[in-house]
Amino acid sequence: MLTEKFLRLQSFYFRLLGLELLDQQEVQSVKDKRRSICCILAVATFLPLSIAFGLNNIHNMDKLTDTLCSVLVDLLALCKIGIFLGLYKDFRRLIQRFHDMLERESHSEVAAKIVARQNDRDQFISSLYTICFLVAGGSACLMSPLHMIVRFWRTAEMEPDYPFPSVYPWDNRRFHNYLFSYLWNVFAALGVALATICVDTLFSSLTHNLCGLFEICRHKMLTFKRRRPVETQQNLRHIFQLYGECLELGSSLNGFFRLIIFAQFIAASLHLCVLCYQLSSNLMQPGMLFYAAFMAAILGQVAIYCHGGACVQAESQLFAQAIYESDWLPLLLDGRLDVGRSLQIGMVRAQRGCRLDGYFFEANRKTFDLIVRTAMSYVALLRSTS
Numbered sequence: 001m002l003t004e005k006f007l008r009l010q011s012f013y014f015r016l017l018g019l020e021l022l023d024q025q026e027v028q029s030v031k032d033k034r035r036s037i038c039c040i041l042a043v044a045t046f047l048p049l050s051i052a053f054g055l056n057n058i059h060n061m062d063k064l065t066d067t068l069c070s071v072l073v074d075l076l077a078l079c080k081i082g083i084f085l086g087l088y089k090d091f092r093r094l095i096q097r098f099h100d101m102l103e104r105e106s107h108s109e110v111a112a113k114i115v116a117r118q119n120d121r122d123q124f125i126s127s128l129y130t131i132c133f134l135v136a137g138g139s140a141c142l143m144s145p146l147h148m149i150v151r152f153w154r155t156a157e158m159e160p161d162y163p164f165p166s167v168y169p170w171d172n173r174r175f176h177n178y179l180f181s182y183l184w185n186v187f188a189a190l191g192v193a194l195a196t197i198c199v200d201t202l203f204s205s206l207t208h209n210l211c212g213l214f215e216i217c218r219h220k221m222l223t224f225k226r227r228r229p230v231e232t233q234q235n236l237r238h239i240f241q242l243y244g245e246c247l248e249l250g251s252s253l254n255g256f257f258r259l260i261i262f263a264q265f266i267a268a269s270l271h272l273c274v275l276c277y278q279l280s281s282n283l284m285q286p287g288m289l290f291y292a293a294f295m296a297a298i299l300g301q302v303a304i305y306c307h308g309g310a311c312v313q314a315e316s317q318l319f320a321q322a323i324y325e326s327d328w329l330p331l332l333l334d335g336r337l338d339v340g341r342s343l344q345i346g347m348v349r350a351q352r353g354c355r356l357d358g359y360f361f362e363a364n365r366k367t368f369d370l371i372v373r374t375a376m377s378y379v380a381l382l383r384s385t386s
Helices: 008-016 032-057 060-088 088-107 108-153 175-222 227-280 287-325 329-333 339-350 367-385
Strands: none
Touching: 008 108, 008 175, 032 060, 032 175, 060 088, 060 175, 060 227, 088 108, 088 367, 108 175, 108 287, 175 227, 175 287, 227 287, 227 339, 227 367, 287 339, 287 367, 329 339
């Protein structure tokens, strides 16, 4: 029986956007569609305000980098939710394929434990990442009112302050205007958070469950031998077929997320650079906590994709080791050379593994290190020009 934790957290946040991952109904109600549209509009309409703020402060390095940070977050969120909505039916079919395969392979006790362990790990990582991202967004929304209160207490003057860099065509010194602008900031932040959390945690869940399927293949390979040669051959055929289905799932998963991974890695290298610069410029200041939380969220984004890709590649390649460790020698001694050739071909294919990439970047831990080092180089360049 498939564990109840499969896509549990992801389904909750997708429902907030009015989207279903596992429901068989293909058509959402108009009310549900409005949630996704409102989420996109909240971010898309706020984006020009941030760009205008950056253009007005193009000679101020602190404000310019702050604007760049906000624009990158908005663009990346729009890219992720836009790709998901554009391929919504295809994503649901892929998720249904995962669900059916996991349901089919989870009947044995060992396989059920493997799937449950992978989903427990996924829910822990996704929950930790979600908390990090929500804390970063929530701290940004709370800091601006606190700054206004502190400034009023010190100077008896009330100057409008916003969670994110933006300019408006009206006077925000009037309370109702400021309240509208502030709520616009909050809704934009909520839209970014929902879109980002949904897509990133979905990738985490699918990669963890794909690792679980590869691990089931490995376990079956280690115990493929049966009493009768015919049963052994049928079992071996089923294992190779299952491994081929897992490779096909990995290829489909990579096809859907390739552009997202590419955009994520490009944006993250710039984003970490901006955040490191802002963090170094705000040491021992209240803003330091916000930039530190936001940096943790961005590092979490990159880590989810790199960790997922690295685990899928490692688990798929371990199938070759399982073939080598299986009880194949008695079959060769009995003259079953056809089985030996099948095992050799399986080992050669398994050594290639299943790779997830973003066109020019492979999702693994080496890419994570490369992105962090590149960001540090950008920081040194910005510090020298500021």
